[in-house]
Amino acid sequence: MDNEVSFWEQDSFLKPYDLIVVGAGIVGLSSALFYKQSHPDTRVAVLERGFLPQGASTRNAGFACVGSVGEHLADMDKESEANIKKRIRRRYEGLKLLKSTLGEKEIGYEHCGGYEFFRSEEDFNNVAPHIDQFNRWMFELVDEEEVYEARKLQDYPVIYNRLEGALHPGKMMQTLAQKASRAGVEIKWNTTVDSIAKDGTVHLEGDYSCEANQVLVAANGFVPKLLPEIDIRPARGLLFVTDNIPNLKWKGIFHHDRGYVYFRNIDDRLLIGGARNLDKSAEQTDKFGENTTIKNYLTNFASNVLKLPDDWQIDRQWSGIMGFTSTKTPVITQLDTHRFVAAGLSGMGIAIGMDVGRKAAGKLQ
């Protein structure tokens, strides 16, 4: 039974929407923005369960990347070359779209370059012979020459990627939310969707419901809770930022172990995260929280491999939830007459999130 709703409320706030988007992450807000821009006379709402976005888009590491040689090599064991090439091009084009839509300054973008970091010459030698091959790919795919280059950094072997950079996920999402609001999208925070009926009725926690001609579910790792038929697995990621470490020598963004571990410098603080491969089944969860094995690994890595000074401390720690498909390719699909899904960003949402939102908006009427 619905809450008691007045005639006036039903005739204003609760009038049927043309589009309701579930989830105010990068995909949800981008899809609402692009839809509203191409259909200015429609009524569009984004419903978000949190007071802030509460998934991955404001809780990630802020790496704007196209992928490392080690990651591409690891993917070649599991996927066709065509798939990997498509993904690389998608990331490259997706980053251009993000920067041109929101503005580099507004999202705190810094073109610092990316480094694939190796703990030993032996690990490096397993990957480095493929640099030329992936440089040829990059030229063929995105017309960029000599993208990857072997270097030495603080005595460790690295592969530099000149296309990558870092951004501020909070600023990125704030700018996106403001742009969507200005375009006329209603963003409703603290609004949890309980279920979505086939006729487009969206049932909310607290007994309210609203109607929409089209409902797009952009809840990424939380999609299975609303639509169990969609094959997306949640995956948790842990991050922490240290206190200030004067003259912290690591500058740029760094990937390690096929991208599972990552770190960067934020104004002389180290941000480090990942390593969910150490306990993959425990991390296949949509609950925020800490895994002690992973935290210990990251702490030891910071102390012993990156050689932070003895007295470093964690200033802030948090986790975020991703959504993975079995192929790392996002799902952008129409389920039935009124319901659509855009989710399963599989760990690289900054690069592809806005483009996934734009593609999803293109599927709507």
Ligand SMILES: Cc1cc2nc3c(=O)[nH]c(=O)nc-3n(C[C@H](O)[C@H](O)[C@H](O)COP(=O)(O)OP(=O)(O)OC[C@H]3O[C@@H](n4cnc5c(N)ncnc54)[C@H](O)[C@@H]3O)c2cc1C
């Ligand atoms: C720790 C970590 C580090 C990462 N680092 C990077 C990185 O450096 N670079 C990169 O490219 N990618 C990174 N990612 C991945 C990237 O952040 C994601 O791929 C991307 O943000 C996913 O965007 P999304 O909009 O699909 O999902 P989300 O941002 O998760 O948005 C989904 C939203 O749906 C909401 N929601 C869920 N259920 C409901 C409901 N029932 N009712 C209402 N709202 C609901 C959630 O609260 C959430 O806000 C990282 C992810 C994590 C977790």
